[in-house]
Amino acid sequence: MTTRELAAHELHAHAAPQGFIRKWVFSLDHKVIGLQYYFLALTAVFVGMFLSLLMRIHLIWPSVALPLIGEIKPETYLSLLTMHGTIMVFFVLTTAPQGGFGNYFLPIQIGAADMAFPVLNMLSFWVTFLGYIVMLSAFFVVGGAPLHGWTGYPPLSALQSAGPGEGPGADLWVISIALFCIGALMSALNFITTTLDMRARGMSMMRMPLTCWAWFITAILGLLAFGVLFSAGILLLLDRNAGTSFFVPLVVVNGQLAAHKGGSPLLWQHLFWFFGHPEVYIAILPAMGLCSQLVSVFSRKPIFGYKAMVYAMLSIGLLGFMVWGHHMFMSGMSPYSAFAFSIMTMAIGVPSAIKTFNWLGTLWGGRIRFYSPMLFAIGFVSLFVSGGISGPFLAQPVLDIPLHDTYFVTGHFHLIMGVASIFGIFAATYYWFPKMFGRMMSESLARWHFWFTFVGTYAIFMPMHYLGMAGATRRYSQFTELAYLRDLIPLQKFITYAAIVTIAGQFIFLFNLFWSMKYGKKASDNPWEATTLEWTTATPPPHDNFGGHTPVVYNGPYEYSVPGAPRDYVMQNDPATVAAH
Amino acid sequence: MGLVLLVVIWLITFVSAYFFIAKTWWLPTGASAAAAGIDHHFTTTYILMGIVFVAAQVLLGLFAWKYRDRAAGSPARYSHGNNTLEIVWTVLTLILFVGLNLMSSSIWASERFRPAEPGALQVEVTGMQFAWYFRYAGPDGKFGATKPELIDPSAGGESAIGLDTTDPASKDDVVTGTMYAPVNREVEVILRAHDVIHSFFVPSMRFKQDVVPGLAIHMHFTPISTGDYEIACAELCGLGHYKMHGMLKVVSQEDFDKWLAAREADKQ
């Protein structure tokens, strides 16, 4: 054995834990931690969906009293809205793809036995979990959850008197986010170190699956962005509780002069969006990496333009830090800055377009197998295109004038960040479920789920673009007060009905997930005939991932349909090598 | 399955596109001088992006069907990509996106890079939880002083904006809950907020600007047709955000003068 193999072996020879607590609660195994993150996100997504259901119902039936909940007041609607956004963005989109699947599969796909720092990994999950509990507790304190939106603009979020829910609920919201930031930074540390330092022999950076590139770049974005959000949160907490005035100028609320002066609400916006824009790429990059993986596997073709895909993700990451001002075109920021930000924003559309062309290029000339992961991957491409097309409208300040803070924006980010990313999570679940649980999920239930969700989410979010163009403003708890908004209520009704049906369809997935864990057809080690390293090991993988045999990598990750090869796929660790010209 | 995907993707694409083309729900008729330019550029953008949207979705659906795995078929094409193609479509996309942006920037510059014309009508717009107030300087052309300590929203009107009635310049200031403007004359709005961020949004004028406490933002627009235009608040400001609305009434210069004179008379 070489020294390196000895090291890996030593690290894990005695490490398999015993006992329920060491094995499942405070586990150091990245696979268990990945599942913990995943199930956290699963509960969060159903909470978030439930909140959005209540919101949609209230919008078209504002004075109806619901069973158990009663009538939803305007401030309650805004709390639902705030918590929906916050929970979905942080505890679903930033948790399942990276903390969930990234933790589980990054080490295996690069041929490592675990993450670089298993104890830190465990801590990062429990800190995130604590953040989640703190977030949910905001519902149960005096005044309830905050009503200032997931973006939390001061002075509304900084003044306890500015609205119901802006008392202890808002403090808990900030604290929860601060905890989340800490957990995310710890996790990013692990991902980056692991990717740079623990790849198996032969696994060069340019032989990594695009999922690994995506997790790696996402971690870098997180490392650079979450610190800024944390700082903003500290400043907000001080403004709220220590009488400082970082963000609050001289204000009069309800006729009372507040004890603040000189602060700048725009300072919050700059700090928040400096984090907030990379955050949306954090939410979508893992899904992009997975989409690349899946279109390749299920077309039986190499990914079209591997290098271009890597460079595209790197440019998206880099440019992602230079565009934050496009959220602030109407904010009172200098119009010259707006112009600069808008050019950068149009530029960032280019690498996204390249990725789309390359996904299409991968499908072209392929032999497509329509298993459930592939359905969601194709759905992802469609949704990414639709959500992306509305971007160039918003990126131009002059067109942002009529569209900012309307339903056009809501439709845009839900399609491209919310739904597309969720399709990535579904695709990942259907794809990796066999490896994680040793059984297949039901394909027929998966198809029902796909059609419900694909058609349903289009029915919900495409009409929002029409609403936005007609001037329908966001974050309104009802549309009864302005004539032109009343005229749009029929379209709002359609959206609500579509939402009810789509949400109902998600229970198919939930059922399929848990039922298949016990009763699904037993899975082989490589049911999809894929080439990456997770499919070379047992199902589920042993504690040290490879049963003591550290892999050696000879090939790239997408060697499908290689002319002259005995099968239409060549594993990455297959010593029979492929050389292309 | 490939065929079903094609049909569904194409259907979604064409149905969505239909509603965009038919303008079933669309921007309200433009009523300001800037609207024509903005709307024209909106049309340019939506035609170009619409073509890209339809093309991409059509290809996606087509490929899903055409390249489905069939029992008797040639193996998948083994290709790692095509560098020339990558460069070509990267450059084309860059030209399209940046080109669109540069086209719109002249409109942005004309709206935002220049101050109001000298003869513009000045209106101070103040947003507060949850109402808009409008102040006209009156014959002396000067806005009287306001003091935060004097602000009393519950009393409405002059008290709501904290007008200091001891200041002589305040004597002829008119404060209303409805905004009046004469047609075909530039309006300079001075935008303020008392408590939290609001946003002054007049869809028909293609005008939107956040009003921020601690800032007095000067902006301008020119109404070009008479009528009543709704004003909506477009930045989440608290529980009453949904009902923080106002009305802009654009009338002839004559009618505007009459209205203002009547308001001045009411003050005596």
Added chain:
Amino acid sequence: MASYTPTVSLDDPITSTGGNGHIPPHHHDGDDSGPSFFDVRLRRARLGLVVGLTGIVMIFISFSSAYVVRQGLPTLDPRTDILFHDWFPVPLPRLLLINTAVLLISSLTMEIARRQAARKAALAQLTSVPGVSMHAKEEVSWLALTVVLGLSFLAGQWMAWREMAASGFYVASSPSSSFVYLLTGVHGVHLFGGVVALLTAGAASLLHRPADSLAIAVDVTAWYWHFMAFLWVYTLCLLEFVH
């Protein structure tokens, strides 16, 4: 077109497409020319520290940028509609200079402790003994001294705060004072984290943990500590010279 080679010699695998694929040289048993287990772990720990410090740097960059922006921001007096600057720098207590000296000295003691631990680990490697730490007391004394100095620094910072409060400058007194408390406070919290790490390393040493694990822990803590000293000097310069 591609070429597919079904068999290949394990000693010399051909590189494949997908970029700079290579196989590192194959070591035979007993070959000591490659990185040792200790070297790998040390490198990995240091890499992790650099990555982690990047995250912390972003926190301080955002606070610094808020500081600079706030300084230059004029405030609108709603009574007169005049924009005026309301930034009046808080006079910093001289005590901060003494605290700085204490922290820099602690960096010295930290470095001595680090080198000692590294020497012990190297010794343990050469003799191939897992390395029970024999001279724990000597090493622990340098660690302990660093802890004492670190805690003294923190106590000194607390006293500096009391001094500012006595002159009437509290957290919310003025924008300048807010930032002084904020920046010194956040730095202090991070330094306290370093103190906790030192105490843990000291305890591990007293409990005779293997010399190599100890060396890695002390090494990472030492670099963190040096960085905290650097960060403090930066913060002080920011507060003193950028106003």
